[in-house]
Amino acid sequence: MKTISIEPKDLAFLVEGMKVDHDSALKIWKKTYKSFSEFHSAIIAPAKHEQMDKLGDYMLQMWDSIEDITATEAFALKNVEMRRLYFKAIGVAEMFSELEPELIHKTILDKQGLSWDEKDNETSIPIVDMYELYKIQGSKLFPEELSSWRQENATVYAVRCWCSTTKREYWIYVPKYIGEKGDALEAIAWTVQLNITNPSYIHRQGDVIIAKASPDSKECTPYHLDASQYKSLLISAS
Amino acid sequence: MTETMERTSTLQLTPGGEPQKHIMKSMAIFEYKKLSEDGQQIKLEVGVKGAVITHDEHAKVILNEGVYYKTNQMEFDPFNNTVSYMFD
Numbered sequence: 274m275k276t277i278s279i280e281p282k283d284l285a286f287l288v289e290g291m292k293v294d295h296d297s298a299l300k301i302w303k304k305t306y307k308s309f310s311e312f313h314s315a316i317i318a319p320a321k322h323e324q325m326d327k328l329g330d331y332m333l334q335m336w337d338s339i340e341d342i343t344a345t346e347a348f349a350l351k352n353v354e355m356r357r358l359y360f361k362a363i364g365v366a367e368m369f370s371e372l373e374p375e376l377i378h379k380t381i382l383d384k385q386g387l388s389w390d391e392k393d394n395e396t397s398i399p400i401v402d403m404y405e406l407y408k409i410q411g412s413k414l415f416p417e418e419l420s421s422w423r424q425e426n427a428t429v430y431a432v433r434c435w436c437s438t439t440k441r442e443y444w445i446y447v448p449k450y451i452g453e454k455g456d457a458l459e460a461i462a463w464t465v466q467l468n469i470t471n472p473s474y475i476h477r478q479g480d481v482i483i484a485k486a487s488p489d490s491k492e493c494t495p496y497h498l499d500a501s502q503y504k505s506l507l508i509s510a511s
Numbered sequence: 512m513t514e515t516m517e518r519t520s521t522l523q524l525t526p527g528g529e530p531q532k533h534i535m536k537s538m539a540i541f542e543y544k545k546l547s548e549d550g551q552q553i554k555l556e557v558g559v560k561g562a563v564i565t566h567d568e569h570a571k572v573i574l575n576e577g578v579y580y581k582t583n584q585m586e587f588d589p590f591n592n593t594v595s596y597m598f599d
Contacts, residue, residue: 289591329553357590357591358590360590361588361590361591365586388570389570389571389572389573390565393563393571393573395573399571403555426565429589436568436569438568438569438570439568439569439599442562445584445586445597446586446587446588446589447586447587448587448589448594449589463585464584464585464586464597465582465585466582466585467580467582468546468552468580468582469580472580474576476564476572477584478533478564478566478569478570478571478572479532479533479566479568479569480584480598481524481525481533481564481566481581481582481583481584482581482582482583482584482596483555483564483572483574483579483580483581484579484580484581484582485574485577485578485579486577486578486579490578492546493596497585509572511569511570511571511572
């Protein structure tokens with residue numbers, strides 16, 4: 274491995290447009306991008322600049338020694354904007370597993386759906402998906418905010434769901450106005466955004482959504498589904 | 512006005528990423544058009560031979576003849592108030 278000649282501690286680091294110190298930048302990048310290759314693809318390669326290539330070489334040297342960020346460490350940060358960056362880097366799954374969120378609503382979508390066998394024959398199977406809506410109070414994340422409005426505005430909501438094939442758990446942040454509806458099905462429905470009117474049905478394969486157009490469908494401005502649309506349109510989930 | 516559609520028999524439905532994920536294949540040519548620059552929104556026109564979408568971790572999906580619109584699930588970022596596509 275070659276040794277690079279820049280002094281990274283003397284550089285100004287910008288993360289999400291915010292100037293941060295050397296140690297914080299490295300920790301945020303390592304937490305955000307789970308591998309050096311992911312970091313390189315997202316930050317270094319698109320820049321196509323010699324100095325960024327040097328930064329990439331430096332990060333490669335440092336990667337394994339960069340310390341992990343914890344939610345506890347994020348809470349200890351006095352700078353609110355820096356704490357926001359740390360929260361974002363930590364990610365929704367770790368945030369909600371570490372911070373004892375409040376369960377707002379839990380529901381099970383139970384309907385008949387479709388699947389296909391090895392010979393591509395269509396079969397009818399039950400879709401049984403559980404969804405949970407959680408929130409973390411803004412007063413817990415940003416206790417120093419003085420006004421109750423600002424504290425309430427910082428409250429975050431996330432829907433927890435499980436892949437029906439892999440059983441892997443997913444957490445997805447949803448906007449406050451959706452979380453405030455207090456309905457987990459509304460929350461998961463919001464994550465689906467279509468750009469045609471009058472769809473016949475939708476398939477979901479992981480995070481990919483396929484909507485079948487009906488004869489009178491027209492392309493339109495993208496819109497998020499509501500709970501009743503999600504429930505009626507979803508015919509396969511894997 | 513007639514739309515300009517691309518033609519293929521194999522298409523990766525998610526931009527970048529690993530090549531084994533969300534692959535759409537058909538025994539016949541099907542048509543598609545990317546509706547967004549990031550490639551996340553795609554219009555798909557499937558012929559009578561149909562098409563199959565496979566993924567290494569998820570069950571397959573069969574598409575019969577018809578017009579489909581592919582997109583990705585969305586997620587919110589509460590720390591900068593933005594909405595973006597999810598990737599698994």
